[in-house]
Amino acid sequence: MRVGFFRSCCLPGLAFLLASCTGRPYNPYEHNFRIPGRPVDEYVRVERGTVPRLEEITDWDRLRAAQEEGGYVVLGTSAFTQTWVPRRFALDFASRLGASLVLVFHHNKEEKSRPDPYASRFVRAVHHRPSVFGPVMPPDNYSWTTPVFPEIPKADGNAGVVRYQYACFLAKRRYVNPFGVYFIRPESIPGSRDTRVRTALVVPGSPAARQGIKPGDPVKRINGEMVTSFQDVLPYVTNRRAIRSLEVYHE
């Protein structure tokens, strides 16, 4: 009888538990992730299973400084409102991306006009443009509401409080550009239909900055050669060729 009970209850339970360890849970950060298509060879990918460093930021200067001085590249960003999303989800996703640093930012805002959080069944997920063109804030032309997070927001002690959470996934650049300019693929700019390669980051004090090149400028010529696609820029991104002169379109 005991063997029967063991077989009927214990073994299936054990199998159920083991199966739980293999499954990958739903990760909301992954769902809200933006900027796909960052070339892997552009950054140093950390080993799978390494827990990335987590940092809370209080202003967006920290993100800019990490890019300009820390040599970090933004792999993507995520944003949420309404519910608290534990940071372990961000760490999990960053680990899969190969990111070594996660910058998180959150602020709470009193919203007296909607005191009942159960009024909204779905979380409003705001997608926002990449941070390379400035602060990670949702611009007016690139935000929408989507029911991607089917859960009821929590109300315990937080009625009428709306949380805004952002996460930026960063990795160390593989190549340091002596000219002080980094580029972004046109398809990595959400909402943009422009196919021109643009400058993503200009290091202050660098030769590029001294030439008056600004982040977001469309690239016209590098070393006198016309740039038509990101393939033309790749040798300069990977430091196989050095940039001597850079010409951009002034908009």
Added chain:
Amino acid sequence: MSRLWPVLFLLPLLTTGCLRLPLGYAPDEPPVRVVSEGCLGAATFSLDYFSEGDLTAEDGIAAEEELETMLKELLERSRAFTRVKRVSLAEKDHCHLHFTAHYSNVRPAERVPVRTLMFCSLLIVPVWFTSDLDFSLTVYLDGKPVVSPAVSESLRNYVWLFFFPGELIAPRRRVWRATESRCAQYLINRIPGLHPKAHDAGLKSDSVEKRAKGLEKKALP
């Protein structure tokens, strides 16, 4: 088998049948050895405490006062400060440490099926849920934020009838206290000026640290 059923009914009432395992997001670090005793002078600290998802002190998490006491002990044990005092964020001193602890439990959408399955099956079918702690520290020097390391740790709670000795082996309070202490120690180790090698694991060219030291921005050649 007929004798076993009353036991099966009573067991969930007598024990919780819960085994808690930390998922290992927060590294276990020993306290760093300080440059010199009291090198950072007097400091104040404040604590923002949030708990949601029905997570209370009964579940083993530290109450705000307990967490405050633990942080004070850890800061004093670091021997980097001559005096540590809790104040509100508005009353911060020259050197101020602002901790934020955010506990969150399993999401409501997952909680209902978990509880239903748990009670309906009398813990015969194993269920699990995860509780999270998001802990962050912002170091203020002269009123300006300098560094803000953060750490996250999760506890996976496996609830199953056959885990009834789990509460005896690893009581919830002890598991949570160990987790909180590990997270707090990780954050305290990252206070700038505590030890010259305190930040080696992270960014070497942390601009915030440079700004704190009054160094100029370095441009690429």
